[in-house]
Amino acid sequence: MAATFFGEVVKVRSRAVTEDEEDEEDPWAPDNPEDREVRRELERKREVEVLQTQTNLSLEIPLLEQYPCSKFIMAVGNNAVAFLSSFVLNSETWEEIGSTKLWNEWCRTTDTTNLSPTDAFCVFYRLKSDPTVFLCQCSCYVAEDQQYQWLEKVFGSSPKRNLQITILTSRHVTDYKTPESSCNLPSPFLKALKTQSFQDAACCTLLEQPNIVHDLPAAVLSYCQVWKIPAILYLCYTDIMKLDLVTIEAFKPILGSKSLKGLVKGFSLFLAHLKAIDTINRGTIRISM
Amino acid sequence: MFVPCGTSEPDFTGFTLLMPAVSVGNVGQLAIDLIISTLNMCKVGYFYTDCLVPMVGNNPYATAEENSTELSINAEVYSLPSMNLMALQLRSIFIKYKSKLFCEKLISWMKSSKCARVIVLSSSHSYHCDDQQLRSIPFRYLLTPEMEKSVGETLQKLHWKEMEKSKSFPEIRDSGLCIRIPGGGITKVLYTESCSKGIQMAVVLKFVSEGDNIPDAFDLVRYLNDWLQIIKPQECSDPTTSVSQWKMPSSWRLLFGSGLPPALF
Numbered sequence: 001m002a003a004t005f006f007g008e009v010v011k012v013r014s015r016a017v018t019e020d021e022e023d024e025e026d027p028w029a030p031d032n033p034e035d036r037e038v039r040r041e042l043e044r045k046r047e048v049e050v051l052q053t054q055t056n057l058s059l060e061i062p063l064l065e066q067y068p069c070s071k072f073i074m075a076v077g078n079n080a081v082a083f084l085s086s087f088v089l090n091s092e093t094w095e096e097i098g099s100t101k102l103w104n105e106w107c108r109t110t111d112t113t114n115l116s117p118t119d120a121f122c123v124f125y126r127l128k129s130d131p132t133v134f135l136c137q138c139s140c141y142v143a144e145d146q147q148y149q150w151l152e153k154v155f156g157s158s159p160k161r162n163l164q165i166t167i168l169t170s171r172h173v174t175d176y177k178t179p180e181s182s183c184n185l186p187s188p189f190l191k192a193l194k195t196q197s198f199q200d201a202a203c204c205t206l207l208e209q210p211n212i213v214h215d216l217p218a219a220v221l222s223y224c225q226v227w228k229i230p231a232i233l234y235l236c237y238t239d240i241m242k243l244d245l246v247t248i249e250a251f252k253p254i255l256g257s258k259s260l261k262g263l264v265k266g267f268s269l270f271l272a273h274l275k276a277i278d279t280i281n282r283g284t285i286r287i288s289m
Numbered sequence: 290m291f292v293p294c295g296t297s298e299p300d301f302t303g304f305t306l307l308m309p310a311v312s313v314g315n316v317g318q319l320a321i322d323l324i325i326s327t328l329n330m331c332k333v334g335y336f337y338t339d340c341l342v343p344m345v346g347n348n349p350y351a352t353a354e355e356n357s358t359e360l361s362i363n364a365e366v367y368s369l370p371s372m373n374l375m376a377l378q379l380r381s382i383f384i385k386y387k388s389k390l391f392c393e394k395l396i397s398w399m400k401s402s403k404c405a406r407v408i409v410l411s412s413s414h415s416y417h418c419d420d421q422q423l424r425s426i427p428f429r430y431l432l433t434p435e436m437e438k439s440v441g442e443t444l445q446k447l448h449w450k451e452m453e454k455s456k457s458f459p460e461i462r463d464s465g466l467c468i469r470i471p472g473g474g475i476t477k478v479l480y481t482e483s484c485s486k487g488i489q490m491a492v493v494l495k496f497v498s499e500g501d502n503i504p505d506a507f508d509l510v511r512y513l514n515d516w517l518q519i520i521k522p523q524e525c526s527d528p529t530t531s532v533s534q535w536k537m538p539s540s541w542r543l544l545f546g547s548g549l550p551p552a553l554f
Contacts, residue, residue, distance in 0.1 A: 014313045014414075014499050016382065017474045039386070145384050148339035177543040181550035193345060195360055206358055209540045212346035219343035222362040226292050226337045233345075 048142075048149040049101040050124075062156030063098055063124060064163075070132040072165045073259060076217050078243050079236065080168035081137045083251040088263050089135060094125040100150065104143040124154075127263070138216065147219040155223060164198075165224055165231035166259035168251060169217045173237045177211050188238035188250035193221060198230040203253040207235060232259070291366065291398055293334040299368060301375055301402040305517075308377040310411040310479065313472030314497040317410035319506030320513070321378050326350050326538040327520065330367035330376060336398070338364060340391035342381040349540030357539075372519070375404065383475075392478050399488060406436060406489035408517075409479055410509060414472035415496040422496065425450060428512050431468065431492040433484045440491065440516075447515060452494070470494065503541070510535055 050059045052066075059066055073088075075081045100122035102108075107120040120140035127133035142150050173187040192202035193213060207213070213221070217233050224231035234254055238247040255264050293299060307324060309317030324330070329350075341363045351357035363381040368374070383391060399407055415427070429452040430444060454466035470477045476492055483490040493513055497505045514520060520534055 014472055016311050016313055016315045016318075016499075017472055144342050145387075147343055174547075176547070178547050179543065180548045182547050183550045183552070193347065193360060194358075207347060209347050209349055209351060209357070210543050212344050214342065214344050216343075218345045221345045221360070222337075222343050225345070225360045225362055226335045 045103055046143070046146060047102075048146050048153055050098055050153045051101055052098050053096045059098065059153070062152065063154045064134075064160065065156045065158075067097065067126065067134075068132055069134050069160070070130075070162055070164070071259065072134045072136065072163065073263075074136040074138065074165065074167045074220065076138045076167065076169040076215070078139055078241075079170045079238065079247040080251065081139045082243055083168060083248045084135060084137060086248060087252075087255060088260065088265060089125065089137070090265050093128055093265070094135060095128055096123055097126045098124040100124075100138075100140075100153070102140065102142065102146055102150075104141065104146060106141045106143070133263070142216045147216050150216065151219055151223050155220075159227040160229055163229055164259065165220065165229060166254075166257075167217045167220055167231070167233040168236075168254065169213075169215075169233070170236040170238050170241070170247060171213075172241055173239045175211075176237045185237070188236050188247045190250055190253060191235045191237065192232055193235070194232040195221065195225045195228070195230060197224075197228045198232050200230075200232075200258050202232060203234070203257050290337055290394070291334050291402070292337050294332055299333045301368070301404045304368070304373045304375045304402075304404045306375050306377060306399065306402075306404045306407045308407065308409055309379055310409055310474045310476040310492075311379055311382055312412045312470075312474040312476060312494075313414050314412050314499050314502035314505055316412035316495060316497055316502050316505045316509055318379060319502060320410045320509045321376055322349070322538050322541070323506055323510050323535045324519065325367050325376050325378060327534070327536040328369050328372075328374070330369045330374070332359070332361075332365055333368045333375075334366045335362055336364040336366060336377060336395075337362075338391060338394060340383055340387035340394070341379065342384055344381045346540070350538045352539070373405075374519070388475050389478060392475055392482055395479070396482055396486060396488065400486070406439070406491070407483070408513070409476060409490065409492045410513065411470065411473050411476040411492055411494040412497045412502075412505065412509075413470050413476075413494055415498050417469075417471045418496055422453070427496040428509070429453075429494055429496075431480055431494075433480065433488060433490045435487050436489040436491050439489065444516065449516075452492070501545075503537075503544070507535060 050063050051057065052059055064072070073084070075084045102122070122136065122138040122140050122142075125135040125137070127135075136154075170188075173185055174182050176182060176185065178185065190204040191207040191211075192204050193207050194202060213233065213235060217235070221231055221233050223229070234251065236247055236250045238244065238250065240247055254260055307321060309321045311318065344363045346361055348357055348359040349361055361380070364377065364379050367376045367378065413429075428450065430449050431452050432441060432444070452468060452470070455469050456466060468477060468480070473494065476494065480490060480492050493509065495505055495509050495512070
C-alpha cells in the first residue's frame with residue numbers, strides 16, 4: 001500500500017511484477033493439493049491439439065514432421081485471414097489437412113465445417129499442386145501460455161531445413177510508437193520484421209525501434225530467428241481491428257513477393273470474396289476511394 | 290536452453306554473468322541495457338525458453354542503419370570476452386506459474402556454462418522500507434556463501450549495506466527472520482536456490498517506486514561500477530557529467546508512448 005499526495009491509501013501496482021508471482025515464490029505459501037488439482041485441470045483444458053482433417057484425430061507428432069514443408073504462409077487475425085481468403089485460398093487448388101483445437105478465456109475454436117469470417121478458427125491447408133506449400137488461417141486468439149504449445153505441435157522442437165515462413169497480421173495503429181501523434185499516421189500501413197536468414201527484400205519498410213510485436217506472430221518469428229529459419233512478418237497497422245476492406249487491401253503489396261509468387265488466384269474470384277465480406281459487414285465497412 | 294547465434298558454442302568459462310531480475314520499475318533490465326549499450330557488447334546467443342512472454346523487435350542497441358535490422362527476441366546473451374563479461378537480457382514478463390521453472394533452467398545453464406560468478410541486478414518496492422532504510426542509501430546487496438568468501442571483504446570496504454532480514458510473520462513476536470524482496474520478482478528464488486547449489490551469486494538492488502525509472506537504472510549501474518569498475522569512473526565529482534559515461538540505447542526513445550495530438554492543446 002502507498003499514500004498519494006491527496007491522502008488516499010492505494011494499492012501499489014507494478015508493470016513488471018504482480019503479487020501473484022510473489023505468492024508463487026513464497027516458501028511459506030501452503031502447497032494445497034486441491035489447488036494443484038485445479039491447476040492441472042485448467043492446464044488440461046487449455047491444451048492445444050492439432051487435429052488431422054481426414055481422421056479427425058489428434059496428431060501424435062508435430063504437423064510439419066508429419067508433412068514435409070518448404071513454404072509456410074500464415075495469417076493471424078481477421079483481416080490477414082480475409083486477405084489470404086480473398087487473394088490466395090480457394091477450394092480448387094487448396095485442401096484442408098488439419099486444424100488446431102484450443103480453448104481460452106477469449107475464444108474457443110469452432111469446428112471447421114461451414115466456417116464464417118466471424119468464427120474463431122485455426123486451419124491448415126496444403127497446395128494440391130505442391131504439397132510442401134502450407135497455408136495457416138488463424139483467427140482465434142492463442143493465449144500466452146498456449147503459444148509455445150502451438151509452436152511445438154505445429155513446428156516441433158527440432159530445427160527445420162529448407163523452410164521459409166511468411167506471417168501476416170494486423171495491430172491497432174495506436175500500438176505504433178512515433179514521435180508524431182498516431183492521429184497523423186496514414187493508416188492502414190504495412191511494416192515488416194525479418195529473421196537474420198531471410199535474404200529476400202521486404203515489400204515495405206522494416207519496423208523501427210522502439211516498436212515491438214507480441215503474441216503468436218512474435219512466438220513464430222522468435223522460433224525462426226533462434227533456429228535460423230528464413231521468415232518474414234508483415235504487420236498492418238490499422239485504425240479498424242474488425243473486418244475492414246481497406247485494411248485487407250493494405251496487404252496487397254505482399255502479392256508481388258516471392259512468398260506468394262504463383263499462388264494468387266484469379267481477379268474475379270477475389271472480387272467475389274471481397275463482396276462476400278462486404279455483405280457480412282454491410283453498413284460498417286469502409287471502402288477505399 | 291542456450292542457442293548460439295553462430296555455429297559454435299562460445300566458451301564462458303570464468304566469465305562474470307550480469308543479469309536482471311524482472312522487478313519493480315524494470316530497473317534491473319534498464320541497467321543491463323545501459324551496460325550492453327555502453328560496452329557495445331556483442332550478441333552471442335539466445336536463452337530460448339517457454340517461460341517468458343514472446344516478443345520480437347529490431348536491434349534495440351542500433352547505432353546506424355546497417356545494424357538496425359537484426360532481430361531481437363525476449364531473452365538474449367551478450368558477451369565481452371576482453372573483460373570476461375557476459376550479460377543475459379530479459380525483455381518480457383513471465384508466463385503465469387512459469388517463473389520457478391525458469392529459475393531452474395537458468396541455474397542449470399549457469400552451472401553448465403561454467404561462468405565464475407553471477408550478479409543479479411534488481412529492485413524492490415520503496416514503500417516497504419522501514420524508517421532505518423529510509424534514512425540510509427537506497428542500495429542493498431546479498432551474497433551467497435560462496436560469493437561471500439571471494440568478495441565479502443571488498444564490499445565491506447566499499448561500505449555497502451547488506452539487505453536486512455525481516456520477520457517471517459510480522460504479527461508474531463518470536464517469528465524468525467528471513468530475506469524479503471517485495472517487488473523483486475525472481476530475485477529471492479534465484480538467490481536462495483544459488484545458496485543451496487553453491488553458486489557464486491551477488492544481488493545488487495535499489496529501492497524504487499514505479500514511474501520513470503531511467504534515473505534509477507543510471508544510479509544502479511554507477512553503484513555497481515564502484516565495485517566492478519566496468520568503465521573507468523570519471524574524476525570529476527559532478528553527477529551530471531558522470532551520467533554521460535553510460536550510453537542510452539536507441540530503443541529507449543518514446544518510452545512513454547507516441548507524440549501527443551496537437552488538437553489536445
